Amino acid sequence: MSNDPANAPTSSTKIPRVVVVGGGFAGLRCVRALRRTAVEVTLVDRRNFHLFQPLLYQVATGELSPANIATPIRGILRKQKNAFVELGEVTEFSLDPTLVRTSDGELPFDYLVLAAGTTHHYFGNNHWAQFAPGLKTIENATEIRRQILGAFEAAERAQDPATIATLLTFVIVGGGPTGCELAGALAEIAHHTLEHDFRHIDSRQARIVLVEASGGALDVYPQKLSERAGMDLRRLGVEVRLQTRVVDVTASSVSLSNQITGEIEVLRTRTVIWAAGVQGNPLGEQLAKAAGLTVARGGRLAVNQDLSLADHPNLFVVGDLAYFDHDDSGPLPGLAPVAMQMGDHAAACIIADLAKQPRTRFRYRDRGSMAVIGRYSAVGMIGNRQVNGIVAWALWLGVHLMYITMFRNRLLVLMQWGWTFLTHDRSARLIVDGPAVDIPSMERATGWDDDPVNI
């Protein structure tokens, strides 16, 4: 394959085939941007829905239902006649001939856009995963919801004060946006939502501990905002441990190391949530290998200024999986706006190729970013302006509502937020997928497990 985009597969007379892997923000935007172009675009995803990941923590904390933040991909692309949807697993990439192998067959392509995103990263301690789930999928979110609500239920039944204290200790690892948003929501649950639900325990005595290795919560923001975020979290009752690393996680404890004093502290807890590290989806490494390249830091793929891979103008990597480092601002962060603009840009490059025009370089237009902490409280940057407090919170609400894909979900989410805000109630706090008893063997010992699916 030539390195010159003008020589790209467009020279063939048949209709060019674009395969997009991943239906997140980047992949979906790329497919949509090709809707008026004479290409056949196939979107491959393991799941049948697009997930609005920035609100996933609200499913984990019982404010929203999975369907509120997930939209069937086929529904989104229903009217785009040149778009095909394949539900399946990608198993291999081949570059000669150029095709993607899936669990169901082969998809030949002229252009490939890889938008497979990132997964959790436990810094070489993958055995922590079983005790400290991360928050990337709908299943993660309902599992975390189950753990949190189950801990309160188990505490209500427990007799021993030490056991109750262990059950009511919640540790969140990672002080980025997801960690801060989870910590704030958990504080709201413990101090307000569940305040009158229990008879034996006082849910307000729950400890919520946020652990962050760097010197500040939300330290991607300027120091003033980071300090404000820490202050707001403490005001909500969250214990914020800065410059602290996790050195061990077990079924009933987490060990923390203070980076300044070197002291080790062991917290007894049954609920640890991992919001610390991410790494590129393993598909990135597979594609790198097929293309004779190596992955960059964090398993991500370094891309050219036009988002294609070195020496492979027909292979694009977009979204969280792309390592784009051509600006003064350093590598771009894994944010939804970055992903969406990247998806648009990869489509624009393909359109330019077909029109025999030169490709342009990708430039991220940073319109700002925000993280919500609690009621009336958020921090963020709008361009170069720092915002915080109720102004940032109102902006956060508006922006997130605006971006939720479908009109209908937007209305439903608005209503649920309004209700939660007015009443502190969170109606989606269901414990599903098995009863929340401590000893799983109990489920089979009794006659009340009437679920034939699990027989």
Add this chain to the structure above:
Amino acid sequence: MSNDPANAPTSSTKIPRVVVVGGGFAGLRCVRALRRTAVEVTLVDRRNFHLFQPLLYQVATGELSPANIATPIRGILRKQKNAFVELGEVTEFSLDPTLVRTSDGELPFDYLVLAAGTTHHYFGNNHWAQFAPGLKTIENATEIRRQILGAFEAAERAQDPATIATLLTFVIVGGGPTGCELAGALAEIAHHTLEHDFRHIDSRQARIVLVEASGGALDVYPQKLSERAGMDLRRLGVEVRLQTRVVDVTASSVSLSNQITGEIEVLRTRTVIWAAGVQGNPLGEQLAKAAGLTVARGGRLAVNQDLSLADHPNLFVVGDLAYFDHDDSGPLPGLAPVAMQMGDHAAACIIADLAKQPRTRFRYRDRGSMAVIGRYSAVGMIGNRQVNGIVAWALWLGVHLMYITMFRNRLLVLMQWGWTFLTHDRSARLIVDGPAVDIPSMERATGWDDDPVNI
């Protein structure tokens, strides 16, 4: 224990303890009806939510989310100071001393109200359960939703016409309200919701087969209504097989026996939904044994006119599990209104005992019942009046909205129904709990399974 209610445990000076097992319509109504009585009432349930079961089929068909029809029990009883909630499994009943053993300990009682409901019944063929899930729990509903949507996805990927036909054949066993409602909703999904979603298959070619052993769909209603229901289902594109029994179910077929001709027909299908038989929860048999009684037909418990068990005035059985046969109308059916009135009545008997008043006999006030079939189509009885068509449909909507427990869910459900009605869209059609690929082993063969919970 004396048979005379006046001698019941009320003679003790300490506050009487009532244990209610099961947080469905019957159990919850019983607890609520005791809110102004000087008793301590403990509700035991395996799950942390009350489920509005009549709408469960709408979760299975992607119209509603689980949280729309499930309300946290602790939230419902938050303000009832004499009510306690125990999340756990009941493992045993003891009558001397009188207590309920759960997975977490013992609950002594003066009165026991058993409202444990029913489970599926495969008429001695429990091995069919793995191929033909029933619809009783939230997990059943999301599993059936996954199967239905997964079948369309697999058909879209399949090449062989016979395989596609197998995948697009849906068989519903049982022509009662649940079976008819499911069949109608499936027809709507195939003919309208998914109409433009696929590129290779035509979802409208899906076959929906409803199998009923008796001579008519909805045969609990008068013959005219039953015929009308069958006509409406056929108009929607459902194949209605009457006087037909299921004689075998496998992973890829269901065998039907025509009761008149004796002919056996084998339908190739991957999706069979069981809406045929129910039997009493095994807890009913446990209590019967403890009380020296035997269970009635279908594993239910025959109750006295006041809903107590023979010779045990302090043991009540209410809801679907109760076999009440003291009216001309024969045993009462397993319907939500019956369950709610029974729950109220058991509470009234306890209140009467405490006031040293005589108990009254239970009388079911039949305000009517209805089953919806599709858009503008339902059948039902309001008192002695038969209703059908759009009038019945509008009534069904109103009654079900009215009864959904919490105001907020009612609004959300109304909105989702309105949207589905106007657009034919069903936004909750998510395939969760594992990707919808045919070969589960694929999930582990690739690197895209990033769910640490399942590691």
